[in-house]
Amino acid sequence: MRYSQAFIFTRKETPVDAELPSHQLMLRAGYIDQLTAGVYTLMPLAWRSVQKIEHIIREEMNAAGAQEILLPMVQPGEIWMQSGRWEHYGKELLRFRDRKDQDYCLSPTHEEGVTNLVRNYINSYRQLPMNLYQIQDKFRDEIRPRAGLMRGREFIMKDGYSFDVSFDAAEISYKKMYDAYSRIFKRCGLEFRAVEADSGNIGGSHSHEFQVLAQTGEDRILSCPKCGYAANEEKAEVRRDLHDTAFTVSAATPAREEVFTGNAHSIDEVAAFLKISPENSIKTLVYLADGEPVVILMRGNDNLNEIKLAHVLGCTQLVMASDSAIEEIMGAKPGALGPIGIKVPVYADLAVATMHDCVCGANHDDHHFLHVEPGRDFEVKAIVDLLLAQAGDPCPHCGESLQGFRGIEVGHVFLLGTKYSAPMGAVFLDEKGESKPCVMGCYGIGVTRVLAAAIEQYHDDNGINFPTAIAPYQVIVAPMLMKSETVTATADRIYEELTRAGIEVLYDDRDVRAGVKFKDDDLLGIPYRITIGERNLAEGKVEFKHRADKDNEKIDVSEIVEYVKSRIQADLKAV
RNA sequence: CGGGGCGUAGCGCAGUCUGGUAGCGCGUCUGCUUUGGGAGCAGAAAGCCGUAGGUUCAAAUCCUAUCGCCCCGACCA
DSSP states (O other), X not given: OBGGGSSOOOOSSOOTTOOSHHHHHHHHTTSEEEEXXXXXXXXHHHHHHHHHHHHHHHHHHHHXXXXXXXXXXXXXXXHHHHHTHHHHSGGGSEEEEOTTOOEEEEOSSOHHHHHHHHHHHOOBGGGXXXXXXXXXXXXXXXXXXXXXXXXXXXXXXXXXXXXXXXXXXXXXXXXXXXXXXXXXXXXXXXXXXXXXXXXXXXXXXXXXXEEEEOXXXXXXEEEOTTTOOEEETTTOOOOOOOOOOSOOOOTTSOOXXXXXXXXXXXXXXXXXXXXXXXXXXXXXXXXXXXXXXEEEEEETTOOBOHHHHHHHHTOSOXXXXXXXXXXXXXXXXXXXXXXXXXOSOEEEEGGGXXXXXXXXXXXXXXXXXXXXXXXXXXXXXXXEOOBOOOTTSBOTTTOOBOEEEEEEXXXXXXXXXXXXXXXXXXXXXXXXXXXXXXXXXEEEEEHHHHHHHHHHHSXXXXXXXXXXXXXXXXXEEEESOXXXXXXXXXXXXXXXXXXXXXXXXXXXXXXXXHHHHHHHHHHHTOSEEEEEOHHHHHTTEEEEEETTOSSOEEEEGGGHHHHHHHHHHHHHHHO
């Protein structure tokens, strides 16, 4: 491609609206253009990279036995009503009506679509397993889209679905996809971890996320350097030798006493005011579970895992109560809350059962209780594990200290079970002639997010620095002086020969000064640059440089094409 | 959803408080010079001042409504 004709427009200035490096660089380098909140045009450079990522995905999915299809993005509300998600999916599902006043939605995912399809064609165990996938635009009306392609409302997703005769068989399909995903992200050149994850509201029994490691990631993940255990923070377990699910009252604890604690509201402030350890105070949280208030008790220095809590409560919607709601429920403002004398159901973390003679809020503004004895001064509905794991906690498998990372979730695999097949009637007849629902798995990759995550991982002060496998072009040819016929003639020839050799070349034939080309060419993130100038040409040489290298090599003009070919092949083979 | 910020030329912004001919930088176009890390000079084009009402002799500026975009929060008791 000749740069002078290309739809590539760079900017010197960093766009103010963008915060993440990937977002800033994609705007500056002319990869994307924003149309409205969370909706972006992919311009040629981004689209080329996306197509490369898609190509890798297709190769690996096909190799794993999956078949590509394309489901409609516009879906009738009817099939979403059958699965129950018309009611439960919430506002992220963009709904509308057609001229006949029928309900429709833009599909944010395709469990319904694919299950509806499969139930019409799969009737026998002989037809299973079956694995179907697609690469397509999705629309989710996100609460707050942000960070460019990282969390858009419209985005490109690869979604795949497996259908099996049993859970055991589904495990095999799941493992195949897990392995395919590992190969896909490796081939994309990304540093990532596969971590155990919560299944969220898609449902199902277990799942793994594929997390690209990056400081700017929204997810926290924990991994064990010794045994390899890795999990999303919200799913991570901690080894705890705590099993008491009832309080044992200590007779040594004095009678409880209400004291004034002034402006001390947070756990740390109260602990400092009373000169006690935060470990000895009870943190009292108020939540609304499907609208009903519940009170949660944690040891002062522990944090609550909301996902665990939601599982314990069996609720679908869990939100922290607002300050005004808390005052109504508890009779006091946040900062002085406690479990004593309230009528709301109380759940305590396991650690609370080990506490004696502790401190908690008095449900009386600016007052706390001293000498609180769980089991004597208050009772709870249940004592359960609600602890949020953090870096430094002991690994659940081997006890080693867990390491913390930040990650960007680029892929997620779920073993779904029969959550969709059963209500939607995707059933087959087994060997005995019995009708059974298919056991499903579902598998997603955020294709456009992979692109953003790759830039988060591969950039420097001068711009993007893509892995060769997903770069929009492999080589940029930069003649230094367009007036010089020897320079342009050589550049023309190298461009043509490289192109003929199957190399993807961006030919920077713009009639601009060398500095402009260097700055732009660094910004774009193309792995290799061939610089053609009069001085080197006099010796029959051109310069060759990797984007990440400081210095360049001088290569004989006659050898440059073969040399570039071998370097690119080595890059692509290395992964 | 709550809180904050912002809509003026393709991009980044000033002008708004205190109403009175629409400005600056970058980019774009023309010409000359320059040519290995975002060149210099000279000239030029380009704006329903987000939208709709209102106040006024007069509105980017004041008032009302509305639309849009960005950021923050959703571990804090």
